[in-house]
Amino acid sequence: MSSSYPDSRPRALSVSELNHQARRLLETSFMQVWVEGEISGLSRPSSGHWYFSLKDQKCQIRCAMFRGANQHIRTLPRDGDQIRIRGKVTLYENRGDFQIIVEHLEPAGLGPLQQAFEALKIKLQAEGLFDSAQKKQLPAMPRHIGVITSPTGAAIHDILTVLARRCPAIPVTLYPTAVQGKAATNDIVNAIERAQQHNVADVLIIGRGGGSLEDLWCFNEEAVARAIARCHIPTVSAVGHEVDVTIADFVADLRAPTPSAAAEKISPDQQDWQRRLGEQQGRLRLSALRLLQRLENQLRHLSARLRDPRRELQDKAQRMDELDMRLNKAMRQKLDQQRLKADHLTLRLATQSPGKSIASTEEQVARLRERMQLAIQQHLRQQREKLQFHAQTLNVVSPLATLGRGYAIVKDEKGGIIRNATQLSPGQVIQAQLGQGSISARVTGIGSTSN
Structure with a gap:
């Protein structure tokens, strides 16, 4: 049994409505935030998205980083890592979970370095130091290779090992420098300047082996970048491992993922050159044999054709x-x-005297003149007779001749010709053209013509 009184209780929200309003409130209130904490419960399903919780000593919050954002992360995070994230605060409505959609993730404590890296990168790029048009062409066959790195590091060992295998004939000069620490920046700049003053190397490898971002930071310094940009010798940046990227990589004329790869890129393969040299020698030997054989055949042929000069x-x-x-x-x-x-010709000239020809031509002209006069008179007579005939014919069919025989041409007030009496009405004024003159009349009656 239902009550007939209206329900006075306040309207209740559905769970979906409440979650939707909470989500809108969170997203409009926080917009974008930076949060630092420890990763917990990291999950990486086959979809490529990452799900984890970010916690501190008292609280935690759920986080989701989708594949489009995490594909740029070079080092995969693990549970227990201390990180900084940038993202948007929101609510996952289906479960009512308060969470952050992560757009950027970096290890905690490296934020200022990463920011400095990005700022310098933007600055130098705006100045054109990264433009491909500024890159110098590396020599296809270097005569001398300069290496700027630590004399005790793994990089110089890797470079020399590769060069000894590929092309040991190329001389190498090491310009030793520190590649880590506060003094490394000035050391690298001075080493680049020494290499230019020395002026023996036609390509420079600048780099070191792998390490943390702090270890590689001297290659992200502005002074090093500008020294590489000013260097008139083509440069190859070979810093760290393949995943490491430094400002020096962008400024150098060529970036190699590792020091070994740099040595591979700039040195020719000795075995390949020997193989190609062998092929060229074989072609040259075959061409020389063919040339000698052809010359021998020509000599034999010419010897057979050679005769005694006296007989010739x-x-x-x-x-x-x-x-x-x-x-x-x-x-x-x-x-x-x-x-x-x-x-x-003398005989023909005598028989064809000009005097005879002139006399004959004068007689012919006289005869033609007489014939022309007769023809003109006859033509005039014929034209006169034809004109008289046409005049007589025209007079016969002329309307005036008809009028002369007693006929008249009747016209109305507008000059229109009257051909039938039905065209007129009593009292109408008409004009009649006679053989001699014309008259005006008024119609008094209209009669019909009977056959």
């Missing part, structure tokens, strides 16, 4: 006598032909 001179003298006789005979024949032609 005798043949030429006899040939010259024959040509001389043929020339004299041809000249005599030509003179006889020209003489006969001259006699023939």
